[in-house]
Amino acid sequence: xxxxxxxxxxxxxxxxxxxxxxxxxxxxxxxxxxxxxxxxxxxxxxxxxxxxxxxxxxxxxxxxxxxxxxxxxxxxxxxxxxxxxxxxxxxxxxxxxxxxxxxxxxxxxxxxxxxxxxxxxxxxxxxxxxxxxxxxxxxxxxxxxxxxxxxxxxxxxxxxxxxxxx
Amino acid sequence: xxxxxxxxxxxxxxxxxxxxxxxxxxxxxxxxxxxxxxxxxxxxxxxxxxxxxxxxxxxxxxxxxxxxxxxxxxxxxxxxxxxxxxxxxxxxxxxxxxxxxxxxxxxxxxxxxxxxxxxxxxxxxxxxx
Numbered sequence: 206x207x208x209x210x211x212x213x214x215x216x217x218x219x220x221x222x223x224x225x226x227x228x229x230x231x232x233x234x235x236x237x238x239x240x241x242x243x244x245x246x247x248x249x250x251x252x253x254x255x256x257x258x259x260x261x262x263x264x265x266x267x268x269x270x271x272x273x274x275x276x277x278x279x280x281x282x283x284x285x286x287x288x289x290x291x292x293x294x295x296x297x298x299x300x301x302x303x304x305x306x307x308x309x310x311x312x313x314x315x316x317x318x319x320x321x322x323x324x325x326x327x328x329x330x331x332x333x334x335x336x337x338x339x340x341x342x343x344x345x346x347x348x349x350x351x352x353x354x355x356x357x358x359x360x361x362x363x364x365x366x367x368x369x370x371x
Numbered sequence: 372x373x374x375x376x377x378x379x380x381x382x383x384x385x386x387x388x389x390x391x392x393x394x395x396x397x398x399x400x401x402x403x404x405x406x407x408x409x410x411x412x413x414x415x416x417x418x419x420x421x422x423x424x425x426x427x428x429x430x431x432x433x434x435x436x437x438x439x440x441x442x443x444x445x446x447x448x449x450x451x452x453x454x455x456x457x458x459x460x461x462x463x464x465x466x467x468x469x470x471x472x473x474x475x476x477x478x479x480x481x482x483x484x485x486x487x488x489x490x491x492x493x494x495x496x497x498x499x500x
Binding site (some may be wrong): 275354 | 386387391394395398399401416417418421423424477479483487493494495
């Protein structure tokens with residue numbers, strides 16, 4: 206399998222087949238600055254919350270990671286445009302990295318409120334991490350979460366890109 | 372693992388199938404370590420594994436048994452502590468030493484994970500306005 210050789214975030218997004226994120230933004234010429242701002246917000250939050258364990262979320266690091274592991278990053282691109290809060294994007298990144306979903310609590314009442322709390326746990330003994338949001342748009346990331354049963358018990362695990370034609 | 376058992380599971384998830392299967396194995400082996408099927412490179416952490424480009428991966432229950440496998444091969448003490456995962460043409464093959472209760476749990480977890488519709492249902496972009 207030939208690895209991508211993209212050099213910019215826009216190139217990586219388009220190479221991943223997710224150019225619609227840019228072309229359908231209104232107005233399209235502001236799409237990249239908007240996406241970069243979101244990335245910077247996630248990177249800042251990662252540093253604040255995770256300190257020395259914070260993943261490198263810089264644009265250059267993301268492009269490099271895309272070139273080495275395109276499937277891991279493609280799903281992240283898909284939610285980068287529509288997710289409302291940096292906290293939920295950081296949660297997505299941590300799931301892609303291998304953190305496991307320990308607990309999800311969702312509370313919703315039509316035309317009143319939405320709240321979601323997700324606890325991630327590390328298989329390597331690091332502290333649990335809590336992510337929460339009250340923005341209904343953040344619910345869309347759960348379309349990407351994998352499901353399985355282990356001995357008949359439910360497990361959410363993995364964050365996968367949607368297969369998008371077009 | 373000469374004489375191991377091959378368990379074949381259909382998958383429409385392409386090369387992503389190996390990540391899906393590995394995540395399912397990890398539910399029973401949370402301290403698993405990994406080895407590239409071609410290069411032999413060892414990965415202590417899940418996030419290091421180059422999923423998406425692999426066709427074969429060795430998953431060891433933990434680092435200790437991986438060291439034994441490396442040093443002494445398929446000796447009885449490490450029976451059923453490694454799973455060889457192979458992807459080829461819409462098929463995942465799990466190679467194990469023998470069926471037992473834990474392996475059956477793992478195999479069924481992999482089967483369940485590979486059945487997730489997120490892996491094979493294709494969405495289509497609406498026409499741009």
